[in-house]
Amino acid sequence: QVQLVESGGGLVQPGGSLRLSCAASGFTFSNYAMRWYRQGPGKERELVAGIGTGGGSTAYADSVKGRFTISRDNAKKTVYLQMNSLKPEDTAVYYCYAFYVREHWGQGTQVTVSS
16 A cells, blocks of 8 residues: 655744655555645645655755755655745645656645744
8 A cells, every 4th residue: 555654744944944754555665756735725736846766866845945955855754855944834734745657745844934
């Protein structure tokens, strides 16, 4: 059974940090490129960051570049999103996404940035 389980979301003040995790199971994690998406209230889902299978290739949306860092641990079958200098506009449900031959989505974790 394929699963992507996100964790680490929550309420944080502007300027704060959070680290999201996405634990994978049921497929060969190291074969899959991984991405984080987010969907804010009243907005379309958007790509936040992506990482290649080996972890050496990363890409970011302009809105998070320099503040967010995506990484992965293939031994732990986990992808991370370190989010620093958070802003209210980062408030969204964050989703983990895996793709290779097939694509898989996590259930999402809520991140709220508010004072």
